[in-house]
Amino acid sequence: MSRVYRLLEPGPVVMVTTAQKEQKNVMTMSWHTMMEFEPPLIGCVISNGDYTFNILKATKECVIAIPTVELAAKVVRVGNTSGRDIDKFKTFGLTAIPASQVRAPLIGECYANLECRVADMALVSKYNFFVLEVLKAWIDPAQKDPKTIHHRGKGVFMVAGDTIRLPSKMK
Amino acid sequence: MSRVYRLLEPGPVVMVTTAQKEQKNVMTMSWHTMMEFEPPLIGCVISNGDYTFNILKATKECVIAIPTVELAAKVVRVGNTSGRDIDKFKTFGLTAIPASQVRAPLIGECYANLECRVADMALVSKYNFFVLEVLKAWIDPAQKDPKTIHHRGKGVFMVAGDTIRLPSKMK
Numbered sequence: 001m002s003r004v005y006r007l008l009e010p011g012p013v014v015m016v017t018t019a020q021k022e023q024k025n026v027m028t029m030s031w032h033t034m035m036e037f038e039p040p041l042i043g044c045v046i047s048n049g050d051y052t053f054n055i056l057k058a059t060k061e062c063v064i065a066i067p068t069v070e071l072a073a074k075v076v077r078v079g080n081t082s083g084r085d086i087d088k089f090k091t092f093g094l095t096a097i098p099a100s101q102v103r104a105p106l107i108g109e110c111y112a113n114l115e116c117r118v119a120d121m122a123l124v125s126k127y128n129f130f131v132l133e134v135l136k137a138w139i140d141p142a143q144k145d146p147k148t149i150h151h152r153g154k155g156v157f158m159v160a161g162d163t164i165r166l167p168s169k170m171k
Numbered sequence: 172m173s174r175v176y177r178l179l180e181p182g183p184v185v186m187v188t189t190a191q192k193e194q195k196n197v198m199t200m201s202w203h204t205m206m207e208f209e210p211p212l213i214g215c216v217i218s219n220g221d222y223t224f225n226i227l228k229a230t231k232e233c234v235i236a237i238p239t240v241e242l243a244a245k246v247v248r249v250g251n252t253s254g255r256d257i258d259k260f261k262t263f264g265l266t267a268i269p270a271s272q273v274r275a276p277l278i279g280e281c282y283a284n285l286e287c288r289v290a291d292m293a294l295v296s297k298y299n300f301f302v303l304e305v306l307k308a309w310i311d312p313a314q315k316d317p318k319t320i321h322h323r324g325k326g327v328f329m330v331a332g333d334t335i336r337l338p339s340k341m342k
Binding site: 003005006009010011012028030031032033034035036041043044045069072073076079080120122123126127129131147149150151152153154155156157158159160161162163164165166167168169170171 | 174176177180181182183199201202203204205206207212214215216240243244247250251291293294297298300302318320321322323324325326327328329330331332333334335336337338339340341342
């Protein structure tokens with residue numbers, strides 16, 4: 001759990017799943033930041049216009065799933081549509097896998113999945129800003145060099161490039 | 172101003188400058204997220220152990236400067252040291268340029284600089300989380316393809332890679 005920050009700190013586009021009654025949904029999101037190492041806290045903005053917003057407020061559970069560049073086209077389609085209109089898992093061929101701590105599903109195609117519960121809603125009414133606590137983290141060990149995607153606006157994405165190492169004292 | 176989010180949304184490591192009385196300081200930071208498009212709001216975590224923390228609380232002003240990979244070694248040195256002990260601008264050869272709206276300086280070597288004031292401290296005591304409003308944004312037009320760096324933990328950085336375009340309806 002103390003290494004979850006390494007997944008999100010570089011700023012990847014992620015998908016957020018929720019579930020309510022029999023219905024599950026997924027959205028695309030990239031306004032997020034780590035807020036604490038352990039237990040890992042994540043702050044994120046989910047617009048009150050998004051279908052996910054009220055579900056997350058009500059259920060207080062979600063999964064943050066991190067896709068790689070191979071999924072980029074699907075990630076964009078997820079972002080272009082609303083769960084009000086379609087079942088995005090079915091429409092885009094994403095595999096919903098039961099999570100262990102929350103009702104929101106994992107996404108089988110993503111290289112990492114973080115099961116989260118809402119820890120703080122103090123800034124929701126003013127900024128649509130949720131603080132999430134990561135309860136459980138899954139990583140696909142088969143993906144050795146996952147290339148995340150990073151949104152630059154209007155459908156332009158940067159794909160994760162080379163890795164460099166420097167003598168940092170940072171955690 | 173409405174395009175500031177494109178600078179920070181991909182998740183680059185940034186530097187944060189502050190100034191108090193005659194002393195200016197700079198730190199390295201990568202826990203930040205966009206919170207609003209316009210006026211641009213940025214949420215970020217600055218630890219209460221950092222020298223910057225009390226200065227930012229008192230002055231309510233800072234500059235977020237975005238470096239490229241050419242500056243990576245200096246960025247790490249800035250992160251490894253404290254303004255309590257040294258003048259980091261002098262020690263690391265960073266050029267402090269007067270800003271227009273705030274007393275904190277721009278960093279001449281960075282490809283973008285965002286002059287900010289603290290807009291909300293509601294989550295500072297609980298999470299060291301500051302909400303900043305961007306007052307003015309500077310971009311170096313000479314840097315056509317700035318390669319930002321993205322922290323993966325313990326001195327491992329991903330350098331921005333290729334760009335892809337997809338038919339997104341996202342802003």
